[in-house]
């Protein structure tokens with residue numbers, strides 16, 4: 435299949451993609467979090483193509499993206515009061531809300547669950563595409579299953595060229611990590627995946643919010659968000675996180691670098707900008723300043739993908755504060771490293 439790349443300001447191209455999307459074709463598009471791989475959410479055959487194109491396990495449900503709040507009544511049985519407050523505060527934006535679904539939502543989207551995940555993205559190109567297509571749009575991140583999520587159109591090309599008809603290029607995503615997935619079906623809302631909207635932000639609007647205790651990979655325990663059980667966001671090389679006092683972290687990573695180089699391995703380091711000159715590894719990638727957690731989030735997946743280009747054999751990464759958006763960043767890094775943390 436040929437893949438057409440459409441610039442976000444190409445009006446005619448966008449119209450064409452919106453019509454194709456409505457008619458069952460896959461269209462990758464930018465959102466403020468990561469690029470999404472969209473299909474008509476009301477067309478089970480179209481949604482099936484998403485799973486095929488990504489190589490995604492069929493037990494991992496998809497998020498439905500909407501541009502207008504009105505359609506939501508067709509998709510969910512009821513909108514809890516808490517959800518209404520959250521939609522007012524954070525939509526459009528990086529918050530996905532899980533509610534009880536109606537019969538209209540195809541089983542293939544929810545992987546058979548009786549709930550559905552819904553979000554209204556903030557990116558104007560995403561909103562325009564959904565609006566023009568006139569349908570709710572099912573979309574996971576537009577990467578091959580297991581790879582780091584795409585934050586540029588080029589990342590989508592790298593993973594899905596020949597597997598998707600249209601890719602809309604809207605430049606780099608500004609948040610850089612995926613939406614927060616929040617279940618509001620119980621008394622107290624539960625974060626199933628930390629993301630662009632932080633727990634503190636949610637609690638300011640609705641009071642107490644819990645976090646699923648099995649968000650990180652733990653043997654034998656099942657997270658409530660099916661997607662969180664898979665190894666994810668991973669560069670090809672094995673990755674280790676190193677945490678502790680800054681000088682000790684650098685010292686440890688350099689001594690491991692020495693050892694690995696002696697056995698002929700190519701070493702990569704994911705570093706804060708302030709530390710890049712202090713490492714002896716073959717490839718040192720700056721993910722942003724320690725003082726700018728938002729930049730670290732925005733650069734994270736692009737940095738992980740760069741290690742693949744450089745063909746490193748092993749990667750060491752610094753760790754970051756889990757305050758605010760740092761929670762989502764550390765969640766993705768823990769998954770990328772399968773939870774291998776060295777404390778020094």
Ligand code: TXA
Nearest residue numbers: 467469470495496549550551574575612613659660661
């Ligand atoms: O920012 C985002 O959320 C991006 C952009 C494209 O919108 N999308 C995204 O989708 O990250 P995906 O498919 O890569 O991740 C969706 C997550 C998965 O962990 C999935 O298991 C969870 O949401 N999920 C979806 N429906 C669910 C449901 N009914 N119950 C629990 N978890 C659900």
Ligand code: MG
Nearest residue numbers: 574575576583
């Ligand atoms: Mg994903």
